[in-house]
Amino acid sequence: MSIQQNVIGPVSAHSISTSYGALKNFEVIKYLGKGHFSTVFSARNRFTNSYVALKKVELSQMADAKAIEDCKREISLLQQLNHPNVIKYISHFVEDNDLYIVLELASAGDLAQMIKHFVKTNKRMTEKTIWKFFRQICSGLEHMHSKRIMHRDIKPANIFISAEGAVRLGDLGLGRFFGSKTTSVYSMVGTPYYMSPERIQEHIIGYDFRSDIWSLGCILYEMAALRSPFFGENLNLVSLRAKILVLDYAPLPASIFSHELRHLVARCLVLDPEQRPDITEVNHIAQMMYARFVEQANMANNTPTPTPSSRDDSACGSVTPVNNR
Incomplete structure (x- = not known):
């Protein structure tokens, strides 16, 4: 199984066609921050015109299974939460061996x-x-x-x-x-x-x-x-x-x-x-x-x-x- 499949599984044609399912659907605007394997940008969705946070995770840099499990766990946890004081999960997809997690944008910083x-x-x-x-x-x-x-x-x-x-x-x-x-x-x-x-x-x-x-x-x-x-x-x-x-x-x-x-x-x-x-x-x-x-x-x-x-x-x-x- 590839790293991509291990993180996200097979990507259906439906998920690829959605407005949040591909990088080409976003206009990247501004760099926001960087983690160990990830970089976060603000972006505008070209279809909905909404502004989001786009978290790019470099799967190719993850040599061990634990790091990949951490990615899967983060997505799973985000999907379970729905509260005005928790960053909202919107979508995720894999492209060119990078994982992108689409999140609600908190534009005033931290x-x-x-x-x-x-x-x-x-x-x-x-x-x-x-x-x-x-x-x-x-x-x-x-x-x-x-x-x-x-x-x-x-x-x-x-x-x-x-x-x-x-x-x-x-x-x-x-x-x-x-x-x-x-x-x-x-x-x-x-x-x-x-x-x-x-x-x-x-x-x-x-x-x-x-x-x-x-x-x-x-x-x-x-x-x-x-x-x-x-x-x-x-x-x-x-x-x-x-x-x-x-x-x-x-x-x-x-x-x-x-x-x-x-x-x-x-x-x-x-x-x-x-x-x-x-x-x-x-x-x-x-x-x-x-x-x-x-x-x-x-x-x-x-x-x-x-x-x-x-x-x-x-x-x-x-x-x-x-x-x-």
Whole structure:
């Protein structure tokens, strides 16, 4: 069996004739980013005139079966998800031994780019904006967990933002489906700064959905502090692991951020995964806190409550650096 057939199987004449089934049907517009075997572009479909993200995966560079299985798994997971806060799968096809995955386009970039902008301009996100984004991240992840799908690589670069300001969880290349008999997994995969202690330890122990909760805690902290809680100059994996295992991170200033935000970070960044809240509880807190800040803003401005899609709130405030230990 060829690499192409192993990934996608025989391509039917019907799928080739669809508007999303061939590269010639797209006008590639802009380079967006690059992964280990993949490159992502924005593109316009010539038939529907819709704008999409086109992820090109170089199958010929994949010498081992695991990389090919990762491709198949990503497509399978994407096909199971349908939520406004998860990047939508549209189609996929193979051409000239390259796999193309057609995805919803989040044209405003990602959370990593946004955080860099705040750092560069010496501003910070208001807490209202933090909750506005975080509640959408949690809502998308709750949908994934309800489908028994673990993300395993939640980080700012995988949290995308649409032109309308909506947040989308994406890049499920490391995602994992938990079957009815699966209780934990063991692969040490992910991005180290956002990996839970049970995943980053030298002697691999099992982990489950609560590992994603740790990553959420890192994201919530980073939106407030504008850096990862365990960031350090010239850290190698050994020293990073040591920081994580003793929870060596600077507390967020109580003079700026609410008790609820700081307490939720602390509850997510707990060494024992059994002591972390599940995604339903985290999402409930995020929704409640955003609603509280919206209500406070409305009372201050004496204006009607906006719809959840409203973008009238300012995202900026002056930066107060987090004190280093």
